[in-house]
Amino acid sequence: MPVITNIEDLRVLAQRRVPRMFYDYADSGAWTEQTYRANTTDFEKIRLRQRVAVDMEGRSLASKMVGQDVAMPVALAPTGLTGMQHADGEILAARAAAAFGVPFTLSTMSICSIEDVAANTSAPFWFQLYVLRDRGFIERLIARAKAAKCSALVLTLDLQILGQRHKDLKNGLSAPPKLTLGNIVNMMTKPGWCMGMLGTRRRQFGNIVGHVTGVDDMSSLSSWTASQFDPRLSWDDVKWIKDLWGGKLILKGILDEEDAVKAVASGADALIVSNHGGRQLDGALSSIAKLAPIVDAVGDRIEVHFDGGIRSGQDVLKALSLGAKGTYIGRAFLYGLGAMGEAGVTKALEIIRKELDVTMAFCGKNRAVAGQDRANERALGRDNLILSDEAKREFGLAK
Helix, strand or coil: CCCCCCHHHHHHHHHHHCCHHHHHHHCCCCCCCHHHHHHHHHHHHCEECCCCCCCCCCCECCEEECCEEECCCEEECCCCCHHHCCCCHHHHHHHHHHHHCCCEEECCCCCCCHHHHHHCCCCCCEEEEECECCHHHHHHHHHHHHHCCCCEEEEECCCCCCCCCHHHHHHCCCCCCCCCHHHHHHHHCCHHHHHHHHCCCCCCCCCCCCCECCECCHHHHHHHHHCCECCCCCHHHHHHHHHHHCCCEEEEEECCHHHHHHHHHCCCCEEEECCHHHCCCCCCCCHHHHHHHHHHHHCCCCEEEEECCCCCHHHHHHHHHCCCCEEEECHHHHHHHHHHCHHHHHHHHHHHHHHHHHHHHHCCCCECCCCCCCCCCCECCHHHEECCHHHHHHCCCCC
């Protein structure tokens, strides 16, 4: 086992151990992947302000996200096909998150079902919902999430239609996956993954198969899902879902100030600044480039969270400094899962925590997010950051 010091080490290991079609599904974007790349490279334009001779004892990363105590303001993002990065992936990731004290978000398009994750974990998790044409199915999904005692609902708004992801098309990723000669040969080079998948019964979309009339296996799933993402999605649907859910509601996929204002009007508890990991509109701005303008527009009226491109604790610090009250990691934890299973997810969280804590100390701060009593604490803020005039304009910070 190589010495693992950062998220990139986990990525390299995951690439060795996960079949190409599933690794590429996680580690790719839409079209030219311009936005996918910008999500990570734009963090490099933000520099940090080092402080010295400041009391660095008593630092705390503890915070709250939508009223829930978190060990650090980081949640595991909803990711589809998580259980194909590693056998029973959603359960393993949820366990690691619970032990660490951060939220895990289960995707509608998960391999392990809501009930399966609830039965095999001890802490409440969040559930992510897509708006589908079958409104009856949505009602049943929400009822199932309630029965599983999910503590928040994350409603994704930016997948009314599916972005074109070239690697998935070339790899033949579908439901069920196309077992071409190339894919079979590639899987044969991943014996650990194959043994894990042979040893589990969880190999299909657990939230859907068996819960929709006529969808009894992976082959019948494909035609159903192809017609289900609803291009008619509106803010009226958001209100309907909010009323139906009745609990904490987080809106994911906000990348524009006007939409952020509408998110506030919807009565949601939080919004996530996100471009779906660069997997939808290629050519959109990076998530970090849109964070500050959205915080400035609505941050005093709704909890603003951030998702997109985080690969280190320093990236988390930069997002928090720009005003996010919580952040999400998707690929970072998937790399850990693919590399080492549950232990890999824990390792990814440990890496993020250590980097965030140490960098916060170098910046002379002792709190990741400001609390109610700010008199005796030094919380992360924009004073931690150094940006060129060009970067200020790009990140919406020019006066």
